Amino acid sequence: MDKIVSYQDVIDQLFDGMTIGVGGWGARRKPMSLIREICRSDIKDLTVVSYGGPDVGLLCAHKKIKKLIFGFVSLDMIPLESHFRQARQKNEIDVMELDEGMVQWGLRAAAMNLPFLPTRVGLGTDVLTHNLELEYVTSPYSDAEKLVAMPALNLDIALIHVNKSDEKGNTQIVGPDPFFDELFARAACKTFISSEEVVSTQELGGKDGAIFNRFERSLVTGVLHAPCGAHPTSCAPSYGFDIKHLKEYSEAAKSFDEYSAKYLNKTHQEYIDSVGGAETILNIPLPQF
Amino acid sequence: MSESISLAEICISSSSKAWKGEGEILATGIGLIPRIAAGLAKLTHNPDLMMTDGETYLISQPAPMGKRDTSNDQVEGYMSYSRVFENLWGGKRHAMVTPTQIDSFGQTNISAIGDYDSPKVQLLGVRGFPGNFINHKNSIFIPNHSVKTFVKGEVDMVSGMGYQNKDLSNGKFEIKLVVTNLGVFDFNGENNNLQLLSLHPGVSIDNVIENTGFDVIIKSDEVTQMPTSDELACIREVLDPQGIRNSIFGE
Numbered sequence: 001m002d003k004i005v006s007y008q009d010v011i012d013q014l015f016d017g018m019t020i021g022v023g024g025w026g027a028r029r030k031p032m033s034l035i036r037e038i039c040r041s042d043i044k045d046l047t048v049v050s051y052g053g054p055d056v057g058l059l060c061a062h063k064k065i066k067k068l069i070f071g072f073v074s075l076d077m078i079p080l081e082s083h084f085r086q087a088r089q090k091n092e093i094d095v096m097e098l099d100e101g102m103v104q105w106g107l108r109a110a111a112m113n114l115p116f117l118p119t120r121v122g123l124g125t126d127v128l129t130h131n132l133e134l135e136y137v138t139s140p141y142s143d144a145e146k147l148v149a150m151p152a153l154n155l156d157i158a159l160i161h162v163n164k165s166d167e168k169g170n171t172q173i174v175g176p177d178p179f180f181d182e183l184f185a186r187a188a189c190k191t192f193i194s195s196e197e198v199v200s201t202q203e204l205g206g207k208d209g210a211i212f213n214r215f216e217r218s219l220v221t222g223v224l225h226a227p228c229g230a231h232p233t234s235c236a237p238s239y240g241f242d243i244k245h246l247k248e249y250s251e252a253a254k255s256f257d258e259y260s261a262k263y264l265n266k267t268h269q270e271y272i273d274s275v276g277g278a279e280t281i282l283n284i285p286l287p288q289f
Numbered sequence: 290m291s292e293s294i295s296l297a298e299i300c301i302s303s304s305s306k307a308w309k310g311e312g313e314i315l316a317t318g319i320g321l322i323p324r325i326a327a328g329l330a331k332l333t334h335n336p337d338l339m340m341t342d343g344e345t346y347l348i349s350q351p352a353p354m355g356k357r358d359t360s361n362d363q364v365e366g367y368m369s370y371s372r373v374f375e376n377l378w379g380g381k382r383h384a385m386v387t388p389t390q391i392d393s394f395g396q397t398n399i400s401a402i403g404d405y406d407s408p409k410v411q412l413l414g415v416r417g418f419p420g421n422f423i424n425h426k427n428s429i430f431i432p433n434h435s436v437k438t439f440v441k442g443e444v445d446m447v448s449g450m451g452y453q454n455k456d457l458s459n460g461k462f463e464i465k466l467v468v469t470n471l472g473v474f475d476f477n478g479e480n481n482n483l484q485l486l487s488l489h490p491g492v493s494i495d496n497v498i499e500n501t502g503f504d505v506i507i508k509s510d511e512v513t514q515m516p517t518s519d520e521l522a523c524i525r526e527v528l529d530p531q532g533i534r535n536s537i538f539g540e
Contacts, residue, residue, distance in 0.1 A: 025370060052414075070414055071414055071415060071416055072413045072414035072415075072416045073414060074413055074414075079413065080411075080412065080413065084411070085410075085411040088401070088408055088411040089407060089408055089409070089410070090407065091406055091407035097400065097414055097415055098415070099415055099416075099417060099418070099419035099420045100374075100415075100416055100417050100420070101374045101377075101378065101417060101419075101420040102419070102420070104371070104374060119378075120423050120424070120457065120458065121378075121419050121420040121423055121424070122419050123419075123450065123454065123457040123458075124419075124422075124423065124447070124454030124457050124458070125415070125447045125448060125449070125450055126405075126446045126447040126448070127415060127419050127448075129447075130405055130446075176344070176345040176346070176369070177344070177345045177369045177370060178369065178371075179370055179371075180370070180371065288343075288356060288357070288359060289342065289343025289344055
């Protein structure tokens, strides 16, 4: 079994108007090399589900998003995402704004093949005012409580960045927090992985390594070898987020051309070279709070 | 203590009371003052509080502000984002947060200012506010008490629910304490109105009334209790030895 794919193979699986889920969280472990590749393509009108960071911002800057399903968009150390803000303030994207717990609840419903999962979250807030498609469900038990029926967030494709994978799609996320990547993979028809390292199954570390295997390989459609593929976001424990680059990226909301000419429309290797090379990235310290 | 007591220190001491008597729960202070305040609560009156290192691990002592050698952190447990949701949906948490707007119902906004479809100012998004406020107690810290933060009518995008919807929360909703640069408040006035509990030194009742976009009940106009020497030692020597707290009010 060999699931190794190229960037072009992944792009060939995408179509206009599809729903894409992006793993990671804010400025952490985002499949940025795949996001940059989407920005180079002519794919458009995407619905994007994300715990948003520069993945959302970059897609906004390239007008790739028709609708964003989100709880926040942030670059962590830089709290507000300038490209996303601009898209919102110019009314360029539709949004389904949810509590961040509701996002995982919707992914979980999709992962479990359920139409919805009940929750109190959202009640009493404008999340319900602005998302008229959200319906209620009444508890069938004696409490008869009225709850929100959080609909399944079914994804056509999930894109996830991991530390390690073999050719069969046995992936490992070895950073301390796997975020909600498992749910993204389970909620999607197909999941494409970008991986820092592609190793043999023997090199996955046996039982000790298997603890870091956060979802099973049957969920993985393709594996792309993308060393430093999360840059400028972090990929613990290998590298932290590139604050200097994120500042430059943030500033680029005012005029995107210079940033774009410097860093985008390149192959992944060319991009890595443009930001100082793999060694430089691997030396970026992990953030401390 | 030869140093004079700063407004930041008064706010930290006042804010730490939010976790008084809360027992063995997860204390989350988001932002400079709330984070130091949560740490102060743990070091003084509530050692049972659980706190994270700001990321994934529960640690035995509050993480001090600024750069530190994390190898000294005594890790005692795990608190990934997934587990944070499990924890907070179960209600075993008390967070102190800083919304951009708050209204007379206690509703809060961190999502967007202005018209929702094309906001004048897009902020973070509702983040975890809907889930936090409906599932567990929260307290509020506002560094810039004004009619722009304490707004007339309702906040622009209700992110955290308010007292008029308390019945929807299975009894869990409560804003325990509101600390601002002007004073200390709660929402325990008649009909859950905002009420003044104490004024920081040099602040008048008129200052509070002028800077609040809705009616405030004046329960007391006494001066806010100053931090004790123990509290000051914890703040200055343990929790924030680099004095990062002073940046909040430019002190």
